[in-house]
Each structure stands twice: as C-alpha cells, then as structure tokens.
Amino acid sequence: MTEEYRTSFTVEQLIQSNDFEVVHKAVNVDRVRLYTPEFNRPGLQLCGFYTKFVSDRIQIIGGAEWHYLKALDPEVRRSRLKTLFEHEIPVLIVTRGQEIFPEMLQFAGEHDCTILRTVDPTSRAVNNLINFMDAALAPTIRKHGILLDIYGVGVLIVGDSGIGKSETALDLIVNGHKLIADDSVRIRKLENRLIGTSPKVTRHFMEIRGIGIIDVERLFGIGCIMEEKEIELVIHLTQWDDFADYNRLGIEDERVSILDISLPKVEIPMRTGRNTAVIIEIATRNFKQKEMGYNAALALNQRVLESIEENKRNR
Structure with missing residues (x-):
C-alpha cells in the first residue's frame, strides 16, 4: 500500500530548523502552513503595487527593501507596512541583522504574524531557506x-x-x-x-x-x-x-x-x-x-x- 502526501511545513518548523532570532512569534505559529518552496521580496508591494502579489509565501526584507523603508516619511512607511501586513502574510524575515521598525512589531501583533531576523546577508539567508524548503517540501x-x-x-x-x-x-x-x-x-x-x-x-x-x-x-x-x-x-x-x-x-x-x-x-x-x-x-x-x-x-x-x-x- 502506498499513500501520497501533500507536503508542507509550519512556521514553527521553519524556526526550529534555522538559526533565526524570533523578534515576534505569532500565537498560531504551529498552525500556519506553507506549501510552496518560493519566497517573495516585497519591494514592489512597499511601493504600493499589489497586482499578482503572492501573499502566502515567506516575505524577505533584504538590504534594498530596508533602506527604502528607512528613507520613507514615517507616516508613509507606517501606511506601506500596514497594507503589507493586512494581506495576512505567513512570516516576515529581516536579513543582515537590520533594525526592526516599531511599525513592524505593531502590525505583526495586530495581524498575528511572525517576524524573524538573521545576521546573514540576504543571499546566504535565501540559500539556507531554499535548502530547508527543498527538504521540507520534497515529494x-x-x-x-x-x-x-x-x-x-x-x-x-x-x-x-x-x-x-x-x-x-x-x-x-x-x-x-x-x-x-x-x-x-x-x-x-x-x-x-x-x-x-x-x-x-x-x-x-x-x-x-x-x-x-x-x-x-x-x-x-x-x-x-x-x-x-x-x-x-x-x-x-x-x-x-x-x-x-x-x-x-x-x-x-x-x-x-x-x-x-x-x-x-x-x-x-x-x-x-x-x-x-x-x-x-x-x-x-x-x-x-x-x-x-x-x-x-x-x-x-x-x-x-x-x-x-x-x-x-x-x-
């Protein structure tokens, strides 16, 4: 007898299998599941463009996205981050050990979204994620x-x-x-x-x-x-x-x-x-x-x- 699985992993498993700092942990972190080995860097979304936005993927804030947010007027930054979290993203990862904006913590709490941080550069963090997801989502x-x-x-x-x-x-x-x-x-x-x-x-x-x-x-x-x-x-x-x-x-x-x-x-x-x-x-x-x-x-x-x-x- 052979039974096929639909593979997935939870945000909790993502945390346990990788060296991330947990900045904010969602209440339902062990129930939020991801089914795709893809991730998204929401540069366009932070500019206000949400057409064909894949919100069910891991969202990564790398150096370019972080510096763009840093350069925005505080009210504009608040509005852009609010819209991003309103799309019910499963998890947000900030690379390079960069500062977590207060607005991120506020909206993560309001929308029960996990925020993780790593000191790794974005390219290395992405490679580690790909290796993890390939194993977790293998047929x-x-x-x-x-x-x-x-x-x-x-x-x-x-x-x-x-x-x-x-x-x-x-x-x-x-x-x-x-x-x-x-x-x-x-x-x-x-x-x-x-x-x-x-x-x-x-x-x-x-x-x-x-x-x-x-x-x-x-x-x-x-x-x-x-x-x-x-x-x-x-x-x-x-x-x-x-x-x-x-x-x-x-x-x-x-x-x-x-x-x-x-x-x-x-x-x-x-x-x-x-x-x-x-x-x-x-x-x-x-x-x-x-x-x-x-x-x-x-x-x-x-x-x-x-x-x-x-x-x-x-x-």
Whole structure:
C-alpha cells in the first residue's frame, strides 16, 4: 500500500530548523502552513503595487527593501507596512541583522504574524531557506514495509501483510542491524535519492504477532536504531510457489520504481525452514559487491564460456 502526501511545513518548523532570532512569534505559529518552496521580496508591494502579489509565501526584507523603508516619511512607511501586513502574510524575515521598525512589531501583533531576523546577508539567508524548503517540501509517500540499515545499506522490505516481514526484521536486528521504520515507511525524494524515515508516533516500535508491541531502542539499545536512511535496495518477500519462475542466476537485476527513481529489487520466496534473515544479509552483501563492480553470476557465466571454449580447443 502506498499513500501520497501533500507536503508542507509550519512556521514553527521553519524556526526550529534555522538559526533565526524570533523578534515576534505569532500565537498560531504551529498552525500556519506553507506549501510552496518560493519566497517573495516585497519591494514592489512597499511601493504600493499589489497586482499578482503572492501573499502566502515567506516575505524577505533584504538590504534594498530596508533602506527604502528607512528613507520613507514615517507616516508613509507606517501606511506601506500596514497594507503589507493586512494581506495576512505567513512570516516576515529581516536579513543582515537590520533594525526592526516599531511599525513592524505593531502590525505583526495586530495581524498575528511572525517576524524573524538573521545576521546573514540576504543571499546566504535565501540559500539556507531554499535548502530547508527543498527538504521540507520534497515529494513524499508512505509505503507499507520495513526499513533497515543492513551493512550500511538502506534495505526496504516489502510484502503482503502477514508474510513475516516484522519477524524477519527482528532476526536482523538481533544480528546487529538497525531499524529505521516498521510497518509504515515515510519516503521523501531528495534530488535523485530516496530517504526513508518512520512516522514520529511509531518510531522505534515494532509489532510482533503473538507478543504485541515492542520498543526496539529499550530492548536492544540505541545502537540498533536510526532516524533516517537512504533506500538503496528493495527486498520483496513472497509466498513460495512451486510453479513460479524465480531468478536462479541473478545475471539481470530486477528493478522497481519509487517516486520515479529506479531501485534494484530482490524477490525472496518464503518457505518453512528457510532462514530469510540470512538470505537478506547475503542479498545485501551481493548488492554491495555489484555496486563495487563484481557480479558473481556474470563471473560464473564467463567461467563457463571459457571452459566451453577450452574444451573445443582440446578436441
């Protein structure tokens, strides 16, 4: 099961993730959400031009805007700022550590708008904001499965409900590997990478049929958990089928697409007596070997071809 998110972030998250001085904090700072990775420098608006003004974005007062406001007659400045705040902007950021005009504080209080300040020059502040917004607003889905760090590789284990994913993951944790998410994996697309995390509510918990909920961090220690991990390999657990055509050589990799990023996939049929955890460990080691340029199936194939050629020459 895959569920897509409409990504957003709150002004509170913006404050917590960046080094801003909070000049004025709105009462509803944890409820004001932004949905676009864009910002606006309201130079034209401070001149009185509001046609096509995008008021739902972060508003940045840089050096040029600040010096323009400073040069205005106090009554005119008051009027221009009053109009800006009347458009219900979500947050105002002042760069270069510049003075906060008293009118800004007054209208921010009247319209419950957060004002932040940074000593960074505008260009650096903008770069930091872009990096934050790209991460916060990255395309995101929620996928049913388990995410583990196995030998440093982010392995997403998927399969039908009841197939034994959690029990297999528990075996892997006992073997020293690390849990990132159980049952529900939140996957974000950052450039050409997929980053998996757990929903905050279920973080570090697992459900084991017959036992119930367990706390992995408390049972096995902090060394057996991680907050997030790049997903590099997908393991698909399936029911054993005597008539299925399973991959027996591994010359050609199967692949699966998640958020338009292609990942290698290994299908492992479940059967009584098979040590699935060990098989997943071997699949992960094999993946790492392939990443380093060695493919055992191709090596064997080459050896067979060389043997055939040698037999032909010896006839």
